[in-house]
Structures are given as structure tokens and as C-alpha cells.
Amino acid sequence: MKKNISKSIKFFLLTLIAAAITDLAKSQEQNPLNMNEHIRALGMTPPVPVSLEGFSGEVVEVLKFDLYVQGFSFVAPADAQYQISGNNSGNVTGSVSDKFAKKIILSRSYTGGSLRTEAHAFANEIVQAITGKPGISQLRGSTAKIAFKAQASGSGNGEIYVSDFDGHNAQAVTTDNSIVAAPSWVPGRLALCYNSYSFHDDPDIFYHDLTTGQRKLIARYGGSNISPSVSPDGAKFAFISSIGGRPNIYVANIDGTGLRQLTTGVEDSSPCWSPDGQWICFATKISERRCLAKVSASGGEVQRISTAGVLNPTEPDWSPDGKWIAFTSQMGDFNICVVPADGSATPIVLIAGEDPSWAPNSRTLIFAKRAGSYRYTLSVLDVFTKQVKDVGRISGSDSEPAWAK
């Protein structure tokens, strides 16, 4: 009895805290200018406690990975806000009950897939049921994919790989045995653009349809053609070319036609797109200072994006909701940072790593982590709770990850 009372008090307090957090979140939504408070939530938000019962083996592994990198933590059923239970004898069956609301909010059975794909599908629906927002485990009905560069240790040559976002089911999509780099998904399609040195050992950019296996050279100009980034509507790509003499930002139609130079900066690198397709963000140097900048995708003035407080920003990636830009800072070591895209608050330094790529939920990132000399491995990070999980290693060095959109 006494135990029950103290439990009730505990839940009452938790409810109050939850309500307070919700209120805070609401007030921030109503006041979008207050990014300073908003950005403090990055790396500081407590995870949502859930319990997991009845599953085993791979299914537990998948559920834990998927939920952890979307801001959930695992506790005993008595301490959980949401209790997830079920079994995987044959197929995955499970349900989620909300202890505050005292009701079952999700009940599902899966069939027709491997245990892994069924577990990913369940994780996706758990996140949707609890947060009201789509999970990141699935994209268009299949397990969400990443693309990355895989390189043998001690050799510059490698291949572009595609795998599930947790590193499973990895598959080489090139057989170039050359330097390959910077895969970028064509949004909404099973297709990539990337840099490969397979033709005459030159850095060219290819468009690769993964469903047919067909690929096409879309940028082969004098000098180096590198760092492609496909526009959100899939119609264009931005890249670095030295056709004009120095590496600068160019855009062209996705079939390679309509080349246009956008910048003449002295140290331009690594372009990415804003989700509305209006801007291209990149790393450069203005007035002797390294910075991030943006330029209209149709050309115009280059505008600096403030990253005050951190040095040498490179490799920007704009979040799908438009709010954030994740990037790498170099101050001795390399760190993953996030800054409001409007520059209204100073960046938050999150964790050691490089080359972040946003998941569709605008809160989870995949990034590369140094694992020795000229070697990387991949990790997945939830920017709000700072919870991080390593992705299984495929080759000597896995880097430059891109989350399929």
C-alpha cells in the first residue's frame, strides 16, 4: 500500500514535469525567434523512458538501436512511461501501453519480412504512436537506408555502399576499385549521385539508378568535379568544380546540362541544399575567416551564416525541417555541431565526429568517427538526448554517410 502511494506520487511528479516540458516546448513553438532557448535543448533533453519485455535476440537489438537513437531510454516496466511488450516467436507481435493515459496506444503483428525488417517496422510505429511524428526506421515501407564510402585500410580505393541505417545488409553498389566519395541520395528515389575516379582516374560525378544499375557521367569538366549534393526536388545537383580555375560552387540539371557557376570564393567546399531548394549552404573563407555561407540556388550574393564560437566549419547539412544546420568544426579535434539555420543562436558542440547527415526526423544524425590514422567508422546520434550508437564496420574505413530521404 505504502509502496503504491509513493509510486503514485512519483507518477504525479513525473506527469507534472512532462506537462512542464510540453508547455515549454509549446511556448517555444509560439516564439520561434527564441532559438537561444531552443538550441539549449540540443544535447540536454532527457530521454523518454520505455520498457521492453518479451522480445529476444535480433529483435531486442533492433528495437533498442532504433528507439535509442530517437531519444528513448530503457528502464524497468515500473519506471517506464511507455511499456512495450510482445514476442518474436515466428513473427514480431507487440503492443505499447501508455501508463499515464492508462491505455494501449499500439498493437501490431507483422508478417512477410525477416525478423529485422519486422522489428524495424514495429520500431517505426512505436515512435509514431508515442511522439505523433514519423519514425526513421522505415522509408516508403522499407527499412531506411544509408549510403557511404567504404575503403580498404591503407588504400585510397574503395566502393560506394548502401546498407540499412544500422549498418546491416550492406551491399556495394559500385565495382570501380577506384577512389569513390561523397554519395548523395536523389530524394524520393532509389538513386545516388557520387564522385568516382573510375574513368581515366579523374574525379567525375556520376548519377546512378540503383534499381536498374544504370549510371551516367553528369559532370566531367577540366580539373576536379567533386562533392555532389542533389536538390530536394531531385532536379538539380550542386557540386565543386575547378573548371573555372579554382574549386567553386556550381549547379547543373540532374542530367548534367545547364551548368552554372554560383561562387568565386577562395576556399569553397562541401555544398548542401536547404530543404525548400532555395539555398545552397557551403564552407568557405570570407575576409580571411573560415565560415559557413549560403547562396541562392539561382545565383546572387553570398551570405555568411554565423557560427561564432567554433572554428573551421565544414561539411554542412541542412535539416529536413529547415531549422538546423549540422556541420563539422575543427579546433584541434573534429566535432559535430548544430546551429540554427537562421544564425540566431551560437552553435552547440555535440560530440567528436565528422560529416553529419540528417535523418528525415531532423533530430537524428549519422556521422563518421575517426578510428585511427586515415580510418573512420559510422555512428548514429540523437542530437536532443546526445544518445549515440555505433554502426557495424563494413570495411577498413567507412565514411561520408548519407541518410536516404
Place this chain on the structure above:
Amino acid sequence: MKIMKMTKLIYPLMLAFVFALVATGCAHKPGQLTRLRGPTPLAPPEPPPGNTLPGGDNGIPAASQESFEGMIADRAALAANAIHFSYDSAAVKKSEHANLEAVAQALSADRNLKLLIEGNCDERGTEEYNRSLGERRAGAAREALAKMGIDPMRIKTKSFGKDKPVGPGHDEASRAQNRRDDFVLLHPQAGMGGS
């Protein structure tokens, strides 16, 4: 009413008369030579805003990839003339000028020869930043050779970023080796390359 109409007509006529006087009679004495200025030279097109290039130029446009196709690479010829760079810099150091002179000499000796410059970086710096940096290093040597009188259209550049380290270590000695431009002499296919 009539007077109003008259004045309306008269004023423009008077103005026209005055202008005619100025144009024909008053400005110049007859026979005086009027030196006409040539057309105003047009300024080069303004670079996109945000340009911070020293001197405002944009480097020397690249030669097309096709103009090098089929050429045979000779990596040994200029292997000893690789030039090295300071950390995170694409500026060609004075100490490297002798190597560039040697490269320029090799190219001057035979007009059919061309050159490939490969820019490389050490492990510090992110991957795509370094890929740009390597291209800047290759481009800097190309521009320096152009200043020495070598036609830059005979020179092709590419960057390997940090993907082709020659020194695998973490130490400064390895890193210094990796911050370099390699020079590869290109022979025409029908020439020295065959048999």
C-alpha cells in the same frame, strides 16, 4: 486663348534655336580638330558578390579532359620534383621554386608533352574540405607554371584529397610528405610511349 497657344509654340522653338546655336557655332572655331575618344573600355563582368579572391581574378580556366585523353603517363620523370606545402595551405613556398623550374624545363623541352598535377593532403581536415584543398594546391602549381611561361592549357589538375597518403603515420614527418603536388609527365600516344 490665342496668345497662350502662341507662347506654347514659341518656347520650344526658342529652345531649339538656342541648342542649334550652341551645337553649330559657339563651341568650336571652324577648322579646329576635335579629338574623339575611343569607345569606353568595358569593365570585365563583375564577379558574383561575395568574391574574395585576391586581385579579383578567378584563376585560369581548366583545359578540357578530352585534350588529355589517350596520353601516356610517365610518373617517374618528375617524381623527384614533387612540391610540398605548409599545413592547411595552398601557397607555393619559395623553397619549392627549383622544383617548379625543373618541371617547366621538362615541358619547355618538348612542346608535345603535357602535365598532370595531382594535389594531396594530410589526414587533418575533413574529407571533402581536403578534396577542395588538394585541388587548390594543384591549381596553385599550375598558375605558378603559367607565370613561368608554360601554356596552362597543357596542364591538367586533379585532387586526391587525403585518399592517397604516401606516409601512413600520424606524425608530422608523414603528414609533411602527404601535403604535396605530384607532377606526372604526359606523352602523346604516338610518341615516346609505345613499343
